[in-house]
Amino acid sequence: MLCSVGSNLQISIAAGCRNSPRYADFCPALAGRKDVNTMNYLNKKTVEDIDVAGKKVLVRCDFNVPFDGEGNISDPKRIDEALKTIRYLVDHKAKVILCSHLGRPKGEFNMKYSLAPVAAYLSKALGFEVKMASDVVGESAQSIAASLQDGEVELIENVRFHKEEEKNDPEFAKKLASLAEIYVNDAFGTAHRAHASTAGVADYLPAVCGYLIQKEITVMGGALSDPKRPFVAILGGAKVSDKIGVITNLLDKVDTLIIGGGMAYTFMKALGYSTGTSICELDKVELAKDIMAQAKAKNVNFLIPEDTVVGKEYKPDTEFKTVDSDQIEDNWMGLDVGPKTREKFAKALEGAGTVVWNGSMGVSEWENFAAGTISVAKAVAESGAISIIGGGDSAAAVEKLGCADSMTHISTGGGASLEFLEGKVLPGIACLNDKD
Numbered sequence: 191m192l193c194s195v196g197s198n199l200q201i202s203i204a205a206g207c208r209n210s211p212r213y214a215d216f217c218p219a220l221a222g223r224k225d226v227n228t229m230n231y232l233n234k235k236t237v238e239d240i241d242v243a244g245k246k247v248l249v250r251c252d253f254n255v256p257f258d259g260e261g262n263i264s265d266p267k268r269i270d271e272a273l274k275t276i277r278y279l280v281d282h283k284a285k286v287i288l289c290s291h292l293g294r295p296k297g298e299f300n301m302k303y304s305l306a307p308v309a310a311y312l313s314k315a316l317g318f319e320v321k322m323a324s325d326v327v328g329e330s331a332q333s334i335a336a337s338l339q340d341g342e343v344e345l346i347e348n349v350r351f352h353k354e355e356e357k358n359d360p361e362f363a364k365k366l367a368s369l370a371e372i373y374v375n376d377a378f379g380t381a382h383r384a385h386a387s388t389a390g391v392a393d394y395l396p397a398v399c400g401y402l403i404q405k406e407i408t409v410m411g412g413a414l415s416d417p418k419r420p421f422v423a424i425l426g427g428a429k430v431s432d433k434i435g436v437i438t439n440l441l442d443k444v445d446t447l448i449i450g451g452g453m454a455y456t457f458m459k460a461l462g463y464s465t466g467t468s469i470c471e472l473d474k475v476e477l478a479k480d481i482m483a484q485a486k487a488k489n490v491n492f493l494i495p496e497d498t499v500v501g502k503e504y505k506p507d508t509e510f511k512t513v514d515s516d517q518i519e520d521n522w523m524g525l526d527v528g529p530k531t532r533e534k535f536a537k538a539l540e541g542a543g544t545v546v547w548n549g550s551m552g553v554s555e556w557e558n559f560a561a562g563t564i565s566v567a568k569a570v571a572e573s574g575a576i577s578i579i580g581g582g583d584s585a586a587a588v589e590k591l592g593c594a595d596s597m598t599h600i601s602t603g604g605g606a607s608l609e610f611l612e613g614k615v616l617p618g619i620a621c622l623n624d625k626d
């Protein structure tokens with residue numbers, strides 16, 4: 191397999207060295223386990239635990255897809271990912287009512303954010319017409335829902351056309367619930383939000399998860415509750431402050447914690463290094479010291495970059511060079527991890543049992559500063575570990591590098607996966623019915 195960024199910089203992950211187990215290979219061992227988290231997420235009912243035949247089923251999907259300038263869906267991945275649950279419900283003769291948000295219409299009907307293009311895409315993918323309602327809980331949504339035959343599908347309009355959605359207004363949730371007899375949440379990307387369609391509606395209907403959420407909680411829950419060891423976490427991205435919760439939660443669970451990206455410079459500062467003009471959170475230096483002390487006390491192998499690729503300015507084509515991390519001069523900024531660090535991080539990943547990765551190792555959007563992130567992607571792919579990529583930026587990096595197929599699981603929710611890794615309650619999952 192070829193991982194590439196830009197035209198010149200390429201690494202190759204040979205097809206034969208793809209060692210990461212696939213979700214399907216190891217999930218049976220985790221299925222039915224009840225020891226995850228305080229919320230017992232692995233014990234949540236799924237679509238397979240409830241009789242849906244002849245019933246109206248409201249399914250919360252994440253159809254928040256990007257569009258090109260001409261109103262065409264530019265990346266239908268999120269719709270494709272919802273198809274497994276939709277097809278299961280159709281095949282089992284449910285009357286399916288789909289809902290989602292799209293963009294930020296700010297509580298008003300605004301056809302720029304209409305889900306109609308999604309209905310057209312779904313109709314093609316399913317091979318029959320998905321009936322598009324012109325409202326969310328009004329006359330159109332209700333009359334289509336009432337006339338649905340077994341195996342038919344309706345899509346109601348963007349739930350965020352009503353300001354009550356994001357306020358989790360109980361009356362609005364009740365109206366949404368009144369369209370159906372069963373609620374299925376399959377929108378992991380919004381599971382960390384307590385909105386009417388992601389959580390409130392579960393107060394009024396039997397509530398279960400779809401395949402997408404089931405997969406997220408099985409893989410991430412399994413990794414957190416009983417990881418195959420050694421358990422290595424790699425955290426990067428811009429700031430320590432965005433990831434404090436994750437670092438703290440993972441410190442109790444991992445054998446090795448690798449820190450890269452912009453957040454590494456706050457740790458370097460805490461070690462007394464000069465960090466030049468690198469991104470550095472001075473108000474988090476004490477916290478960084480405390481985290482390193484905790485890591486030592488807990489016997490966690492804590493790795494920060496030994497060497498750094500520094501640039502003159504925050505620009506893709508700026509002059510750059512590699513220096514040891516304690517030798518960053520004034521007027522230079524760290525923009526990627528250096529070659530010694532790449533090797534050290536790759537060594538730490540060799541033989542790992544479980545790897546969780548969230549955040550890039552440098553400004554990976556720019557070719558000159560992408561090597562650290564590419565190197566980590568390659569090392570994770572080759573590690574043979576159960577590999578879990580947090581959504582958002584790191585997921586985008588892996589996709590862009592062409593390494594997605596080499597990972598066990600790429601989360602579909604950036605914010606939600608971070609909150610999951612922090613050990614926080616996700617309202618969209620907590621609200622679902624337990625198996626017992």
Ligand code: AMP
Binds near residue numbers: 426428
């Ligand atoms: P996050 O959303 O927190 O995962 O941050 C991702 C962003 O962090 C990406 O856009 C990267 O460009 C940025 N980033 C990573 N390393 C650095 C760095 N050394 N300096 C500035 N930004 C960085």
